[in-house]
Amino acid sequence: MAYAEQSDDAAQDDLQQKFPTPRNMTNQDQQELPNLPGEAESAAGERKLIEDRLAKTAQIRARGLDPYPPRFDRTHTxxxxxxxxxxxxxxxxxxxxxxxxxxxxxxxxxxxxxxxxxxxxxxxxxxxxxxxxxxxxxxxxxxxxxxxxxxxxxxxxxxxxxxxxxxxxxxxxxxxxxxxxxxxxxxxxxxPDKWHGLQDQEIRFRQRYLDLISNDTAMKNALLRSNVVRSMRSFMHGRGFIEVETPILVPVAAGAQATPFETHHNQLDRDLYLRIATELYLKKLIVGGIERVFEIGRLFRNEGLDHDHNPEFTTIESYQAYADYNDVMEMVESMVAHIAEETTGSMILPEVEGIRPEIDLTPPWPRLDLREEIKKRSGIDFVETRDAESLSAAMRERGIHVEAGSAWGRLLDKVISSEVEPHLVQPHFLVDYPVEMSPLAKRKPDSDEIVERFEAFVMGTELANAFTELNDPVDQRERFEQQERMRLDFGDDEADRLDEDFLVAIEHGMPPTGGLGLGIDRLTMLIAGEESIREILLFPAMRNT
RNA sequence: GACGGGCUAGCUCAAUUGGCAGAGCAAGUGACUCUUAAUCACUAGGUUCGGGGUUCGAGUCCCCGGCCCGUCACCA
The missing domain is CATH 2.40.50.140 (Nucleic acid-binding proteins)
Structure with missing residues (x-):
């Protein structure tokens, strides 16, 4: 239907098919090039190559053959x-x-x-x-x-x-x-060139089909990605999890700290957002009695792009009733090792020269106490620098960039990402985060300030984030309200949002639950030995031309 | 967002100090019935990313813009 406006030319096209113009006739007036998308921009040299091939197409027709037959009975690959x-x-x-x-x-x-x-x-x-x-x-x-x-x-x-x-x-x-x-x-x-393949990065991403045709690693990565997801699904099903799909268009973009994309439903005359997490809907299903649930799906975050961020990306989130973050930790290391073994044949990922050393995913992965690890790497003890001022001062003292007007949790996050994460090349868990950074996680039984949360790191980047879910509805409401205050006080667009529907749900009672979010693109990068998310996403986001 | 690198034929890449814009592949014509980056001969193919400037002369130097890549910043 895209070419419906050209239907006036149909009769002429038909004539061309019945009486194709022989190749050697001057084609200027005899054979107009069909309207090709982008023809206006295509260079003269390129147009000549197309004309040559169209002439051969006509010759094929002249021999009574269809250059685009409907089927072929292949007997063997x-x-x-x-x-x-x-x-x-x-x-x-x-x-x-x-x-x-x-x-x-x-x-x-x-x-x-x-x-x-x-x-x-x-x-x-x-x-x-x-x-x-x-x-x-x-x-x-x-x-x-x-x-x-x-x-x-x-x-x-x-x-x-x-x-x-x-x-x-x-x-x-x-x-x-x-x-x-x-x-x-x-x-x-x-x-593209048969010997050198397609080298132009931009064309590789914008016209991925050419990359797939001419570069073996492009195809290898595409197939790997599929195998990773398949292996992940079967792992989760093997542990009794039910796979679901929850809304992508949502009235409140909650469940994570990120800026959402906005859109609008015309008939409802209502603003909607693209989800930034699947978290809250999945927890509603836990309230509803689906005790083990997961979703593999696309999230959308309105932020910049670089070698490991794309505005849309895929995660798995899972929630397991009557489990806590220790159970989830065991599941993450088992799952990642299992997927690596199924897709590559080994839990030990080979060295990639110039990119990374050999990575050993064999469980168990070391658990590092977050507070101890920050102290060890930066000398900062976050229990003793409990306010933004003293933490900023400690950071400046150590030459860490401080973004003016940032909330305490955001500053500490900066300390972790610049001082701790780069050291976590082999798989590690950082365990027990301050409550300010984790509005959806449950406090440790013996602490008001620390929550039962961990993040998994490999190759210096975050792979997964998980916690024992907060199921105290009064505490949860207060945490959301605190996030809303942060949005006002710090102009923090990325503070989490209060979701009343979710609060009502857990007011009906959510069992103790262990939850997980894991980036599938990053997991695939790890297993593929790629440094850029663009090598893994088939069609990464690109700037306009 | 800042800084750096890049953009030349359909593709992969050259072009010295600012001095006639080139090669291989692909394409066209011809030769060739066991090649595999087939070979051989000939032919054609260019808005050097776009715009402006300096200069007798700009792919090359300067300014503005676009896109890609990298580093940093931002961002889970």
């Missing part, structure tokens, strides 16, 4: 065809009959042309499909003159089907010896 031949070869090797080189029954494979080596009346074509690649060997005297003619109309990037037996060429390459070649999709734009 590249992988299966290769295995079929190897099996045949193994059988042939055991028999005494050496007169005939091995050859399989005819197969049909399909894929994209990655390279072509023409030899006059023969050609070698490298085909790539979703499982690997295989060479096709086309010879005029095998295919016949008429069938072979199509081979001269092929370009790198076209998607074709090849029918024939699988053989091994004299140079040893397993190949489908074509009896028939079928164009399945004529490509009218060229692929």
């Amino acid at each position: 590249s992988e299966e065809a290769t295995r079929l031949f190897e099996d045949a070869e193994a059988v042939a090797g055991t028999s005494a009959d050496e007169a005939e080189p091995p050859r399989t029954e005819p197969v049909r494979v399909a894929g994209r042309i990655m390279a072509r080596r023409g030899m006059g009346k023969a050609a070698f074509i490298d085909l790539k499909d979703g499982y690997g690649s295989i060479q096709a060997f086309a010879r005029q005297n095998t295919m016949g003159d008429d069938a072979y003619a199509i081979v001269n109309l092929l370009d790198i990037g076209d998607i074709i089907g090849v029918e024939g037996s699988v053989i091994r060429t004299r140079r040893g390459e397993i190949s489908v010896e074509a009896t028939k070649v079928t164009v399945l999709t004529k490509a009218i734009r060229p692929l």
